[in-house]
Amino acid sequence: MSMTLPGPEVAGAAGPALHIPDGFLSTPVATAGYVVFGVALAVALRQTDRKIGPRTVPLMGVMGAFIFAAQMMNFPVAGGTSGHMLGGALAAIVLGPWAAILVMTAVVGLQALLFQDGGLVVLGANVVNMGVLTAFVGYGVYHAIRPLGRFIPQATVVAAFAAAWVSVEVAALATSLQLVVSDTSPFSVVMPAMLGVHALIGIGEGLITAAAVSFLLATRPDILGVRRTGAVMEGVAG
């Protein structure tokens, strides 16, 4: 990853917006990351195993493929900085938080193991930040706002944007706290910088997520649990 090679940049995917490299986190923080990741993965496997339906498997494959590709597409934000989509919120909107965690584990794990993007020691923390937190936060915000569809026709798309933006900020917040506890950078220094730049990156995440949800609403609203008329199918199971 490019973080190991500052200087002349090759064409193509730069480093990632939130992938922590080895060396940034202390051993206790990295270990704690693996513990939280392990628990989340175990529960996610169990929950997905229980709830898996005919659409879950193909949609997991599609979400993983799309998020991996989207994570390569760094977009410019202010001041010679780039960012890219994380995707956890979108995955959770489409699949629910547990299957989304499996998707994000596959994406972030493969990036570390095959592409040397994000450290191996800090892999647990990276999955927690970019996959577990984004999935839960994105899912929660989306479902908090979407019921407003009774009053605002565009509530589903607005909910998707908000879910994605908040999920990026929470991931940046968690990453910052891990850097602080690891004694890598003081709270008053790293926190405003991280939240500031990721407030901009989150706009990109929000726009892509909202576009993807709009695309699904137009083509396959059933995937989002919405009838063609636009009415939300709350609690309707077949």
Next chain:
Amino acid sequence: MIPQRRYLGILIAGIGIALIVTLFSPWASSHPDGLERVAEDKEFIDRAEAEPKYEVIPDYQFPGVDNERVATVLAGITGVIAVAAILLGAGMFLSRGRDDAEPSSLTAGGG
């Protein structure tokens, strides 16, 4: 579980979209990303370990390909197919022995 036809279409279309996205990856911004920018500005970038313990496809450049843009796209295609294969394999394992089209598919999304 073999995906039913109405989901097989999603699978092909979705992975197709992902592969198309990778074709544009050579033109992604190469500026430092959010965390990297903060690490440089706040002067803790040096804490990053300089050398990976091993390399397979470092920097999203498929090894042995001279053209950087081609190498980036090949790396992207490799990743897209690998992630999809891992998740389809894991999903088929989790759904083993359950090939009925249960309507719980709607609640799986939490709707």
